[in-house]
Amino acid sequence: MLSLTEENYLKAIYHLSDGGSKAVLTNELAEAMNTKAASATDMIKKLSAKEFISYEKYYGVNVTHKGKVEALMVIRKHRLWETFLVDKLGFNWDEVHEVAEQLEHINSSRLIEKLDEFLGYPKVDPHGDPIPDNKGKIKAQPQLPLDQLKKGYLGKIAAVKDSDSNLLKYLDKIGAKPGTKIKILGKEDYDDSMEVLIDDHRVFISKEVSQNILVSE
Amino acid sequence: MLSLTEENYLKAIYHLSDGGSKAVLTNELAEAMNTKAASATDMIKKLSAKEFISYEKYYGVNVTHKGKVEALMVIRKHRLWETFLVDKLGFNWDEVHEVAEQLEHINSSRLIEKLDEFLGYPKVDPHGDPIPDNKGKIKAQPQLPLDQLKKGYLGKIAAVKDSDSNLLKYLDKIGAKPGTKIKILGKEDYDDSMEVLIDDHRVFISKEVSQNILVSE
DNA sequence: AATATTTTTTAGGCTAATCTAAATTTTTAT
DNA sequence: ATAAAAATTTAGATTAGCCTAAAAAATATT
Ligand SMILES: [Mn+2]
Ligand SMILES: [Mn+2]
Ligand SMILES: [Mn+2]
Ligand SMILES: [Mn+2]
Numbered sequence: 001m002l003s004l005t006e007e008n009y010l011k012a013i014y015h016l017s018d019g020g021s022k023a024v025l026t027n028e029l030a031e032a033m034n035t036k037a038a039s040a041t042d043m044i045k046k047l048s049a050k051e052f053i054s055y056e057k058y059y060g061v062n063v064t065h066k067g068k069v070e071a072l073m074v075i076r077k078h079r080l081w082e083t084f085l086v087d088k089l090g091f092n093w094d095e096v097h098e099v100a101e102q103l104e105h106i107n108s109s110r111l112i113e114k115l116d117e118f119l120g121y122p123k124v125d126p127h128g129d130p131i132p133d134n135k136g137k138i139k140a141q142p143q144l145p146l147d148q149l150k151k152g153y154l155g156k157i158a159a160v161k162d163s164d165s166n167l168l169k170y171l172d173k174i175g176a177k178p179g180t181k182i183k184i185l186g187k188e189d190y191d192d193s194m195e196v197l198i199d200d201h202r203v204f205i206s207k208e209v210s211q212n213i214l215v216s217e
Numbered sequence: 218m219l220s221l222t223e224e225n226y227l228k229a230i231y232h233l234s235d236g237g238s239k240a241v242l243t244n245e246l247a248e249a250m251n252t253k254a255a256s257a258t259d260m261i262k263k264l265s266a267k268e269f270i271s272y273e274k275y276y277g278v279n280v281t282h283k284g285k286v287e288a289l290m291v292i293r294k295h296r297l298w299e300t301f302l303v304d305k306l307g308f309n310w311d312e313v314h315e316v317a318e319q320l321e322h323i324n325s326s327r328l329i330e331k332l333d334e335f336l337g338y339p340k341v342d343p344h345g346d347p348i349p350d351n352k353g354k355i356k357a358q359p360q361l362p363l364d365q366l367k368k369g370y371l372g373k374i375a376a377v378k379d380s381d382s383n384l385l386k387y388l389d390k391i392g393a394k395p396g397t398k399i400k401i402l403g404k405e406d407y408d409d410s411m412e413v414l415i416d417d418h419r420v421f422i423s424k425e426v427s428q429n430i431l432v433s434e
Numbered sequence: 435a436a437t438a439t440t441t442t443t444t445a446g447g448c449t450a451a452t453c454t455a456a457a458t459t460t461t462t463a464t
Numbered sequence: 465a466t467a468a469a470a471a472t473t474t475a476g477a478t479t480a481g482c483c484t485a486a487a488a489a490a491t492a493t494t
Pocket of ligand 2: 129
């Protein structure tokens with residue numbers, strides 16, 4: 001059993017390590033958690049003692065298999081709750097993250113299975129992020145940030161970065177939501193801004209924005 | 218802002234005081250919270266400093282108006298979540314209390330208003346307990362424990378005590394749920410057991426059980 | 435009214451999660 | 465290869481919520 005704080009640290013480590021594929025440094029973790037390095041070190045020791053991460057002094061931490069599964073369960077809950085808030089309660093997609101940050105710590109496997117069923121076993125959350133199944137498996141579709149593609153590209157929006165509420169409001173306004181077709185009509189070499197076709201609407205977007213739109217196909 | 222622990226203490230004080238109508242003693246509170254008297258005293262001082270309760274040393278505590286409203290908001294959330302779990306997720310009524318104990322601490326007024334709307338503004342929870350509105354108002358219908366009535370009584374089940382999961386399972390089995398008509402066919406003076414008609418079924422119930430069925434009309 | 439019992443409070447400690455400041459180790463720059 | 469800089473860890477406090485043991489106050493009993 002992890003405390004709420006331990007769950008949050010572990011989730012942050014999982015995300016910062018790109019799903020367990022690289023080591024996470026103490027300062028990175030402290031910054032992500034809005035705490036100080038000394039606090040991060042303390043928590044690293046605790047999670048390491050419980051074998052959710054492996055830790056070599058001064059060289060950062062890696063998530064263990066056990067840690068990955070645990071982190072994915074929290075992420076599963078977060079994304080199911082976000083889906084519930086948008087699909088059932090009518091929240092906008094820029095309003096759900098903070099509430100889901102609380103709901104993800106509710107501890108009841110029965111609840112989360114029932115919720116999953118109630119939502120119709122969704123594969124992705126409102127921002128297009130995949131929802132792990134109850135074993136921690138994720139159906140990862142290969143995704144690319146839009147800014148790395150060039151004129152003429154035609155594909156589908158797979159997901160958007162869900163961190164900034166204002167960005168989400170803007171993306172909503174221009175119709176950029178997961179599942180929508182998108183085409184790059186032109187790209188400006190100087191600043192990587194581009195003109196795109198989203199849902200038959202022509203829009204100019206900056207690199208700032210295109211970096212946060214993930215496409216597939 | 219109250220911590221989760223403060224919310225739980227305040228709710229316990231509210232319930233033990235019968236909605237603010239009598240003083241609550243330190244030992245009572247400690248027992249209800251499964252802590253020791255010293256811990257209860259500590260918390261009493263904190264809640265008193267924040268003016269959710271008034272406190273006279275050695276003579277127990279009373280809930281203030283501010284404290285009542287706060288407690289009722291937690292109770293509102295608890296009962297709305299219980300309703301959600303039963304009505305939408307298909308939980309049995311004996312499975313919801315523990316989960317609702319966690320969910321009642323989620324802090325988002327938007328969430329609770331949306332949830333209320335989603336549920337169709339229910340007036341009572343699955344156990345028949347009234348759900349306070351967002352101002353803390355409760356529509357209290359006068360209720361009596363069934364064991365205090367005699368042969369020939371005809372009325373409706375208003376609520377059942379929701380504390381014991383095994384009792385709830387039993388009540389479910391005999392069809393004793395809020396809204397159901399109930400008639401006392403006979404009562405045994407010796408032990409106050411009775412034969413009742415619930416939903417056209419004849420059932421013998423002990424005083425143990427009839428005490429926990431609240432009727433109205 | 436004095437004493438015994440019960441209840442409540444206080445004193446002093448413990449753990450989790452945080453901090454600041456100091457010490458240590460690694461990394462970078464000369 | 466040293467010295468300076470940066471990153472990390474350790475040491476020592478603090479706060480919330482809990483505990484046990486002791487002191488104090490209220491209540492009950494003789
Ligand atoms: Mn989110
Ligand atoms: Mn999301
Ligand atoms: Mn309940
Ligand atoms: Mn209830």
